[in-house]
Amino acid sequence: MKVLLSIILSLFLFSASAEVNKDRLDALPAETKVFLFKDIYYNLPDSVENSVFMDSLVAKTSNRNIKDFFPYVIEDVLLTMENQVNFSLAESDEKAFRKLIVDNINSHQRSTLLNNFVKYISSLANDSNKVEMSSPLYKEGKVYVVVTVLSTILLGIALYLFSLQRKIGQLKKL
């Protein structure tokens, strides 16, 4: 059972996309959420936890504490496990279940968890940000970012070639 669970957990952690079911969160015991949150959040590598990236995400979610959102992602993992092996999160099983999580999530999986978490937060930020601003680079799935990047590359090469051309011109005068 434990092996099976850990395999499924890793499979889930490595597959990036998953929808978060907010309604099911309320059904989860509060203690479990707090526990899992503590375990995973506090064991993240410092460099990830403290990065500017995380700060900017916190800023994006308009002053809401980043810790408030983390349980949603954990809950997502739990639900997936429940669905896959009919694992029930009964009160009596909780201790064993917690131990299972601690034993089976390594640091790499933690960082994958963090990625899912970040995705969730970003989607949340988009939901709450209803005010439509003029931001062309965010439109059309941000495809204009790619256009900008490609233009920058061509412009950079062109500038380099122009400087070469100028050098050739100077040499001709010699």
Place this chain on the structure above:
Amino acid sequence: MIKNWWKFLGVMLILYVIYKGFTIDVPRLDVLNETIRNLFFHVPMWFSMMLLLFLSVIYSVLFLANNKLKNDNWANALSSGGILFGSLGLVTGMIWGNFTWGTPWPNDPKIHGAAITILIYLAYKVLRNSVKDENKQARIAAVYNMFAFVMLVVFLVIYPRTQSSLHPGAEGNPGFNQYDLDSNLRMVFYPAVIGWFLIGLWVSQLTKRLNQKEQELLEIE
């Protein structure tokens, strides 16, 4: 025409990459959205830079082996191409990062490593220009180039793997492990690397010819 087939190949590959890069189906990922297509434009900058700088160090070793200034000219020009592509990689990465990570310059080991690498190669240029004698210049530059390439490997290949990074590929899997289920991406990515590398080679060749002519003219004077 026939002699320069590889230049045409480079241009054709880039045209293919631009067309395919904007039109093929890509994995739908949050936050990344369509910017996943930057895999075809931003990432090949780094690959081409590393290839160009690797060729550069090979020419430096060749120069030390047979003392022909032609080899040093190649090493110099290829490092110019490498710096060009590296700078473009940094700038395009900043644009990309601004719209996906929310900041152009997050605390990321790969970004710092790349910046340090470019500074090391700029120092190579400064060192070159600070020595007047041609042979001495070539010799010192060649030795420094070998040191610089070792530093490149340390800062771009080894160091980012010891830290957790926002970039994919930090856990011993170079490239793009989170997308690699999709072989469509590879069909565009590898031509992109080859195409940009050939363009970089072309740019370096022009630089080399120009530098050589300049040297000849200065000698006549």
